Amino acid sequence: MAFDESGKIWFNGKIVDWKDANLHVLSHVVHYGSSVFEGIRCYSTKNGPAIFRLREHVQRLINSGKIYRMDIPYSVEEICQAIIDTIKINDLKQCYIRPVAFRGYGELGVYPLNCPVETVIAVWPWGKYLGEEAIEKGVDVGVSSWRRMAPDTMPNMAKAGSNYMNSQLAKMESITNGYDEGIMLDYHGMVSEGSGENIFVVLDGVIYTPPISSSLLSGLTRDSVITLAGDMDLEVRQEQIPREMLYISDEVFLTGTAAEVTPVRSVDKILVGEGFRGKITKDIQEAFFEVVNGTNEDKYNWLTFID
Numbered sequence: 342m343a344f345d346e347s348g349k350i351w352f353n354g355k356i357v358d359w360k361d362a363n364l365h366v367l368s369h370v371v372h373y374g375s376s377v378f379e380g381i382r383c384y385s386t387k388n389g390p391a392i393f394r395l396r397e398h399v400q401r402l403i404n405s406g407k408i409y410r411m412d413i414p415y416s417v418e419e420i421c422q423a424i425i426d427t428i429k430i431n432d433l434k435q436c437y438i439r440p441v442a443f444r445g446y447g448e449l450g451v452y453p454l455n456c457p458v459e460t461v462i463a464v465w466p467w468g469k470y471l472g473e474e475a476i477e478k479g480v481d482v483g484v485s486s487w488r489r490m491a492p493d494t495m496p497n498m499a500k501a502g503s504n505y506m507n508s509q510l511a512k513m514e515s516i517t518n519g520y521d522e523g524i525m526l527d528y529h530g531m532v533s534e535g536s537g538e539n540i541f542v543v544l545d546g547v548i549y550t551p552p553i554s555s556s557l558l559s560g561l562t563r564d565s566v567i568t569l570a571g572d573m574d575l576e577v578r579q580e581q582i583p584r585e586m587l588y589i590s591d592e593v594f595l596t597g598t599a600a601e602v603t604p605v606r607s608v609d610k611i612l613v614g615e616g617f618r619g620k621i622t623k624d625i626q627e628a629f630f631e632v633v634n635g636t637n638e639d640k641y642n643w644l645t646f647i648d
């Protein structure tokens with residue numbers, strides 16, 4: 342994906358040209374990975390562009406900062422407004438939104454608290470995360486030899502840039518081995534999540550997803566899917582999932598802001614069900630896209646219209 346460099350970026354409260362949104366090479370984040378970020382989507386609806394679960398994403402950004410003693414110097418309201426302003430100034434109908442806060446330029450050394458906290462919001466169009474065909478046909482995944490971080494190593498509930506070094510290992514390994522995505526196990530060997538998605542399994546009509554305690558990011562798409570499945574009278578259990586349950590399940594799908602709801606057609610080259618998108622996955626996808634595209638009633642107030 343190449344960026345359109347004519348866009349504008351929100352940088353510490355000011356709108357700057359795309360090419361001027363730079364930082365010093367001795368910024369703390371470059372050396373020690375000290376950043377927290379979000380991924381949010383804005384969808385084109387009949388009532389104009391609408392941001393999906395904006396407030397909850399921004400709250401998670403603030404929380405990620407809190408875990409790392411990083412005080413982001415803006416309120417939830419201010420960041421929400423800055424995101425809306427950034428979309429408007431870039432005149433985008435639909436886009437991916439990437440707010441990031443990081444420790445900037447001041448001094449080096451592991452101790453971060455003497456470096457300024459900088460905040461940036463960038464927006465750009467981002468199509469289907471795992472390929473155009475993935476939403477219908479599904480993806481092939483492999484269980485990674487890299488585990489998700491043990492609970493007393495790196496906090497998985499923080500969406501921190503440094504967590505994505507672990508994700509990168511899993512992603513590179515999976516692509517090298519011919520898969521589309523890697524699924525990581527947690528410290529206890531139970532299923533955790535993908536390099537950039539949460540995971541769901543359907544077995545005998547019941548939906549399972551690993552609990553927060555399985556070292557995962559508490560995804561907002563995950564939360565939305567649990568809510569939508571409840572509306573459809575489908576049972577969802579947040580339970581530890583052993584690896585082999587992926588092999589014998591009827592359906593598997595991944596969720597995330599970028600990945601949306603993406604079916605999995607094989608795990609470790611073992612076909613999931615018949616090897617194509619299952620009925621429950623399709624029903625959940627439809628319910629999800631109806632909400633985000635504004636074609637169904639927004640009964641949980643998940644959409645923030647920007648006009």
Ligand code: PPE
Binds near residue numbers: 557562563600
């Ligand atoms: N787990 C991980 C590790 C993860 O990165 C994401 C989102 C999720 C779960 C799902 O969270 P949510 O978006 O709230 O449903 N990954 C973001 C970054 C992807 C990237 O490649 O960058 C995203 O989907 O925006």
